[in-house]
Amino acid sequence: MNLLDRYIARSVALSLGLVLLVLVALFLLFTFIDEVDQIGKGRYGTLEALLFVCLLIPRRIYEFFPMAALLGTLIGLGILANHGELTVMRAAGLSILRIFWAVMKLGILLMIVVVVLGESIAPRSEQYARNMRTAAQSEQAALHTGGGLWARDGDHFIHIRGIQPGGQLQGLSLYELDDQHRLQALTTADAAQYYQGDQQEWVLENLARTQLYQDGSSRVEQMTWDNWDSLLNPHLIRVLILEPARLSVTELSQYIAYLRTNNLAAASYELAFWQRLVYPLATAVMIFLAVPFVFGSIRSVSMGRRVLTGALLGISFYALNQATGQVALLYDFSPILSALLPPLILLGFGLILTARII
Numbered sequence: 001m002n003l004l005d006r007y008i009a010r011s012v013a014l015s016l017g018l019v020l021l022v023l024v025a026l027f028l029l030f031t032f033i034d035e036v037d038q039i040g041k042g043r044y045g046t047l048e049a050l051l052f053v054c055l056l057i058p059r060r061i062y063e064f065f066p067m068a069a070l071l072g073t074l075i076g077l078g079i080l081a082n083h084g085e086l087t088v089m090r091a092a093g094l095s096i097l098r099i100f101w102a103v104m105k106l107g108i109l110l111m112i113v114v115v116v117l118g119e120s121i122a123p124r125s126e127q128y129a130r131n132m133r134t135a136a137q138s139e140q141a142a143l144h145t146g147g148g149l150w151a152r153d154g155d156h157f158i159h160i161r162g163i164q165p166g167g168q169l170q171g172l173s174l175y176e177l178d179d180q181h182r183l184q185a186l187t188t189a190d191a192a193q194y195y196q197g198d199q200q201e202w203v204l205e206n207l208a209r210t211q212l213y214q215d216g217s218s219r220v221e222q223m224t225w226d227n228w229d230s231l232l233n234p235h236l237i238r239v240l241i242l243e244p245a246r247l248s249v250t251e252l253s254q255y256i257a258y259l260r261t262n263n264l265a266a267a268s269y270e271l272a273f274w275q276r277l278v279y280p281l282a283t284a285v286m287i288f289l290a291v292p293f294v295f296g297s298i299r300s301v302s303m304g305r306r307v308l309t310g311a312l313l314g315i316s317f318y319a320l321n322q323a324t325g326q327v328a329l330l331y332d333f334s335p336i337l338s339a340l341l342p343p344l345i346l347l348g349f350g351l352i353l354t355a356r357i358i
Contacts (some may be wrong), residue, residue, distance in 0.1 A: 004094060005102040011080055012103050016072025016110070023064040028053050044136040055129035059246070062118030066283045067314040069110075073103055073290035074310040081294055096357065100291045107287040111280050118279075119248045126246060152262045153230050168193050172204065174228075186210045194234050202228040232258075244272035252276065267329055274339035275325070282317070282343040289313060289346060292353035317346055 035049040077099075080086045089099065149160040155178075161171030169192040176185040189207035194200070204226050211219045244252065252273040259266035293309055320342040328338035 004089060005105070008077075008080070008099060008102040009106040012073050012076030013106055013110075015076035015079070016068055019071045019075065020061065020064060020068035023068055024057060024060045027060055027064070028057065031056060038133070042136055044133060048133065048136050052129045052133050055125045055132075057125075058117050058122035059126050062114055062122050065110075065114045066279075066286045066317070067310075069107055069283050070286035070290055070314055071307060071310040073107075073287050074293060075307065077103070077290065077294040086295070096291065096295055096354075100288070103287060103291065104284070107284060111283050114283075115280060119250070119276075123246060123248050123251065151232060152264060153232055154262065156230075158230075158232070169202075184212055186212075192228065200233070202230055204228050244269045245275075247272065249273065249276045267332065267335065271325055271328060271335040271338060274335045275321070278339045278343060281340075282321075285343045285347045285350065286314070286317070289350045289353075292350060292357055295357045313346075317342055320345065 032049060032053045035052060038044055039046055039049055077086065080089075086099070090096075151158045151160070155176060157175040157177070159173040159175075160169050170190070172187075172189040172192050174185075174187040174189075175183060176187070178184045187204070187207055187209045189204040191205045192202045193205065194202050205224070207223055207226055209221045209223070209226075211221070213219075247255070247269075252269055256266045256269050256273060259269065290310065324338045324341050327333065328335060
């Protein structure tokens with residue numbers, strides 16, 4: 001039986017790898033086409049555009065793996081079915097559940113590899129790619145975030161004009177409010193550098209602090225440098241400039257804690273956090289769905305129809321996942337329920353189909 005397990009897994013693995021390669025290659029091609037319009041800005045040339053596209057490969061693998069798992073399983077088992085091999089296996093006493101488990105063992109192994117890739121390498125490579133592109137286009141080593149980056153730190157509101165890839169902040173403004181939300185002090189600094197010693201803290205450079213008093217007077221103090229104690233650190237600031245879906249589970253967890261500490265809305269990040277945790281379940285459901293579709297037809301369905309079925313299922317799952325997420329954010333539903341609902345619906349659909357063939 002172990003020999004048959006390996007034979008089934010090899011067929012599915014080859015199909016899954018081919019599907020993943022095609023999906024990633026297509027979207028990288030589309031990404032490069034989009035980047036063509038950016039070539040020529042500053043030092044951003046063709047080589048930089050190709051490097052940018054290549055650095056996105058880990059992210060694309062992570063994003064497309066559930067779809068590739070569904071299509072790869074459909075194609076791999078479909079090839080065995082069209083050649084009559086699944087029929088022979090069934091006649092030899094191999095149950096559908098045993099065949100499913102042979103596929104699922106492969107899926108679990110590949111899922112672990114992809115999750116590690118998506119949680120460790122993908123966020124860093126994508127961030128480096130975007131920093132590299134922005135630095136090349138602006139001909140300087142700073143990352144600009146449109147009109148700047150805004151953040152809250154207790155009673156302080158912070159505006160940052162630019163962030164260097166090394167983590168140094170450029171053009172910092174700190175607005176300090178009193179209990180009645182009136183401006184109490186304003187501090188501006190040319191730069192801020194984070195030092196990790198006995199006390200991890202920021203050091204502001206070339207700063208001016210304006211203290212405002214209730215009688216309308218003010219006092220301006222200028223300094224070469226000063227310490228700045230803040231909840232923000234370079235890691236959290238990097239999180240601020242990325243979309244929730246681009247962050248790892250650890251980054252999402254830390255940033256959600258930061259938002260809650262400052263009494264800020266964290267719904268979109270909580271939803272992304274639970275969607276990342278549910279990712280392995282969604283992938284397993286995709287693999288599970290392929291089995292009843294193959295055994296429900298065996299040799300009567302063409303390969304093209306199986307691929308079309310898998311594509312429609314994948315698109316349906318993506319649309320359902322997006323819809324439940326938006327509804328949850330709009331009506332303040334539970335992010336856990338919103339993340340679990342799409343894979344549970346497809347799992348129920350798969351169980352119904354499986355019950356008909358067992």
